[in-house]
Amino acid sequence: MTGVVYGVGLGPGDPELITLKADRLIREAGVVAYFRKKGRAGHARTIVEGRLRPTVVEIAMEYPVTTEIPLSDPRYNAVLADFYDRSCDALRCLTDAGQDVVVLAEGDPFFYGSFMHIHSRMQHHCPIEVVPAVTGMSAAWTATGHPITWGDDVMTILAGTLAEDKLARHMTQADALVIMKIGRNFSKVVRALQASGRFNAAWLVEFASQDGQKICRLSDFDGKVTPYFSIIVVHGQGRRPETKTEQSQ
Amino acid sequence: MTGVVYGVGLGPGDPELITLKADRLIREAGVVAYFRKKGRAGHARTIVEGRLRPTVVEIAMEYPVTTEIPLSDPRYNAVLADFYDRSCDALRCLTDAGQDVVVLAEGDPFFYGSFMHIHSRMQHHCPIEVVPAVTGMSAAWTATGHPITWGDDVMTILAGTLAEDKLARHMTQADALVIMKIGRNFSKVVRALQASGRFNAAWLVEFASQDGQKICRLSDFDGKVTPYFSIIVVHGQGRRPETKTEQSQ
The missing domain is CATH 3.30.950.10 (Tetrapyrrole methylase, C-terminal domain)
Incomplete structure (x- = not known):
């Protein structure tokens, strides 16, 4: 059995604006994954502080440093695409082994969210369930x-x-x-x-x-x-x- | 002390897509108010089924029947405005007496919602707190x-x-x-x-x-x-x- 990727929207930032469904999935999660900047706690991770099981496995997907590459440079997109590819390779090891993964997504996952980079790479490999959220x-x-x-x-x-x-x-x-x-x-x-x-x-x-x-x-x-x-x-x-x-x- | 009107967004319909904050306010409410069509249970009321205190006071604000008046007729707006005015007069009796009122609002209250008709009539009379929600x-x-x-x-x-x-x-x-x-x-x-x-x-x-x-x-x-x-x-x-x-x- 392939594991499921849950794209769980966390809403705008107030931890009380998480939905009941998101709260349940986060509290039950065996593995959570989230994006963050290198050296930071991560905004998504901060929102769920105090809700994770003590035994949860956390996968922090840390953005590569891109400050020296201008946004207009094709290398910018290439570096990011490679980062998303490698992150999804790691998640796929888990789902292939039958492990569900809860991806913590700021805001609403399908509304200008970075979760869609995971979605586009994983959608043909495992079931994906998205939980909508309050937008920023x-x-x-x-x-x-x-x-x-x-x-x-x-x-x-x-x-x-x-x-x-x-x-x-x-x-x-x-x-x-x-x-x-x-x-x-x-x-x-x-x-x-x-x-x-x-x-x-x-x-x-x-x-x-x-x-x-x-x-x-x-x-x-x-x-x-x-x-x-x-x-x-x-x-x-x-x-x-x-x-x-x-x-x- | 004037009571507070809480405009509590219920989200798109799935009761698990209510936020933790809305859930808390609904469960603690002494008085809830909601719009519905005459003769119906009401969609907002249905979403919160099982969450209200046994002693809660419910105020069902029932839309006047307007099917015989075309939308373009000025009387349509006049009938609705009068309905909103009378509903808010009733709510104001409560808030003037210091009673908080939780208004159940489908979707997000400030996004094409009927809650705004309450908001525009009550905002100068009592404090109003709005809880955003997942949109339809x-x-x-x-x-x-x-x-x-x-x-x-x-x-x-x-x-x-x-x-x-x-x-x-x-x-x-x-x-x-x-x-x-x-x-x-x-x-x-x-x-x-x-x-x-x-x-x-x-x-x-x-x-x-x-x-x-x-x-x-x-x-x-x-x-x-x-x-x-x-x-x-x-x-x-x-x-x-x-x-x-x-x-x-």
Whole structure:
């Protein structure tokens, strides 16, 4: 019998925002695997602290250091692809021997997640079960204290890595916006929001649902943006039944 | 002391996809409130079956029957607004008396949810805490067995209630798509997918994560679509490190 790979979403970071199903699989796991940077505890691993069986086997898949290779260099992708290949070779030894493996995945595994690199390599070798989770963007708009979408609002999710004109075009056309991967793309994203007339309605959320959560209007922000766990949110303003207050105005 | 309103997201329907935080608040609740259709158990209420304290007070907020009023008629919104107003008047009696109220919200409360009608009416009267949840769309793309977004894919979420040309324009411009509210708009949504060249890549998911979950390629679908809990998904195909298999082809 081949073992099963469980791609278990951990949600946005608050350990209480794990689902009951994920919690059960994590507590029962004989083997857990997770990605992390070399020399770090790892964010996924930190979220599940205190839940693992004392006898659990942990496989930390440590990203190769790539800081000296530019993102645009083909070698960047080659190094990462090789890393994912080797990681999956190791996992496959276990599943081939009948061992289930719980892969801890930050956020929702199939939504811009690194779990998909495991999924694409393992899907023809063993059964895979994915447990969806609360996304980081849900935690971000919840933190702003306002609904992200109403009625038939169009919502678009953008990566800050896109070209400035493409960002601005999508920002103009959607009602609600979520912009991720803004770290080193922050100035470009701000210019695109200004060009599309959405800047004044934008909110910046850092470390949503985690220790150190910060929320502010983007126009009030004058610090240096956190490279990770930073999300920009623009709320939709779609059709909604009026409140008494609005009707009386 | 004013009571607190908790807007507790229940996720897509599978009771095991509730978060630990939502589960705790539901189990501890003295008063729970939820929307439902007249004469029904209510979907939100069904999800939490077996978790409520024996002494819990339940407030079922039953939607007025509106089938005889067309959606485009201004009376439709007026009837709903009045219903939300009266529901919130009742909740406010409790919070004014210092009683906390847990409002059970399907999906994620701030993402196209009916909880926002409570939020907009109560936010200036009492503290509100929202617990984000797994969205129905996460359950839908997870059910397809494929990642929805990779790298810098642009993802757009559309309501089937939008005009056909607007639907088609957004479908052309985004990489990954989620289309909700497709029940009576099904034929229009299919035409827009065909016009934008996305029809053959579309999947239909009904009752994601629930009993009776069904998944198929939209092009293979020849039945009658479920009015509720039906979602169309088109996966993005963005930048990703190649797998060994792809490299060797």
